[in-house]
Amino acid sequence: xxxxxxxxxxQVLKTGQSMTLQCAQDMNHEYMSxxxxxxxxxxxxxxxxxxxxxxxxxxxxxxxxVSRSTTEDFPLRLLSAAPSQTSVYFCASxxxxxxxxxxxxxxxxxxxxx
Amino acid sequence: DAxxxxxxxxxxxxxxxxxxxxxxSTISGNEYVYWYRQIHxxxxxxxxHGLKNNETNEMASLIITEDRKSSTLILPHATLRDTAxxxxxxxxxxxxxxxxxxxxxxxxxxxxx
Numbered sequence: 001x002x003x004x005x006x007x008x009x010x011q012v013l014k015t016g017q018s019m020t021l022q023c024a025q026d027m028n029h030e031y032m033s034x035x036x037x038x039x040x041x042x043x044x045x046x047x048x049x050x051x052x053x054x055x056x057x058x059x060x061x062x063x064x065x066v067s068r069s070t071t072e073d074f075p076l077r078l079l080s081a082a083p084s085q086t087s088v089y090f091c092a093s094x095x096x097x098x099x100x101x102x103x104x105x106x107x108x109x110x111x112x113x114x
Numbered sequence: 115d116a117x118x119x120x121x122x123x124x125x126x127x128x129x130x131x132x133x134x135x136x137x138x139s140t141i142s143g144n145e146y147v148y149w150y151r152q153i154h155x156x157x158x159x160x161x162x163h164g165l166k167n168n169e170t171n172e173m174a175s176l177i178i179t180e181d182r183k184s185s186t187l188i189l190p191h192a193t194l195r196d197t198a199x200x201x202x203x204x205x206x207x208x209x210x211x212x213x214x215x216x217x218x219x220x221x222x223x224x225x226x227x
Binding site: 041043045104107 | 163
């Protein structure tokens with residue numbers, strides 16, 4: 001199993017550009033989520049999904065969209081990039097949305113917005 | 115979810131036990147204690163979790179005080195690869211409310227040769 005994979009590893013955008021961060025998992029997990037981590041800080045939840053076709057907002061959803069058309073994939077879209085979105089983005093998955101389940105994290109995407 | 119307090123940083127000699135404390139004095143009866151760690155530039159990694167009994171797995175042991183207001187993560191024989199930021203997280207285990215893990219500042223553990 002590859003676990004949770006994320007692409008790209010690094011990305012530089014100009015203000016106002018849009019892009020999609022890809023996340024995929026091959027563990028048949030129902031629950032997937034996106035976090036961002038700013039330098040020296042903990043992780044903050046952006047959006048999450050408890051199954052295909054179901055998404056919801058986390059702690060810091062503004063400026064981001066998500067969709068979940070398949071169990072495996074959970075892309076994160078930046079609609080109009082801003083310097084404040086410079087961060088490291090982590091995707092995570094677990095069997096269900098129950099907190100008791102261990103979350104598996106991807107390697108992260110390092111995004112810089114100029 | 116209950117708030118947690120951890121020391122900002124700790125050092126440990128290689129081969130010795132690393133004991134990482136966490137204070138969660140406002141924990142409620144249905145909240146579990148979770149530990150994750152984040153090795154530099156990588157995604158967080160689950161270590162262990164518990165409710166009120168002590169727990170052990172291949173990575174670590176978790177000791178929870180009887181009043182559940184604090185806990186200690188023990189890495190029995192720390193290696194250089196255990197150098198990481200360790201996060202103590204407290205939250206309820208049931209309910210499909212986003213499975214959000216609230217990561218605070220964590221403890222930066224430096225294992226030294």
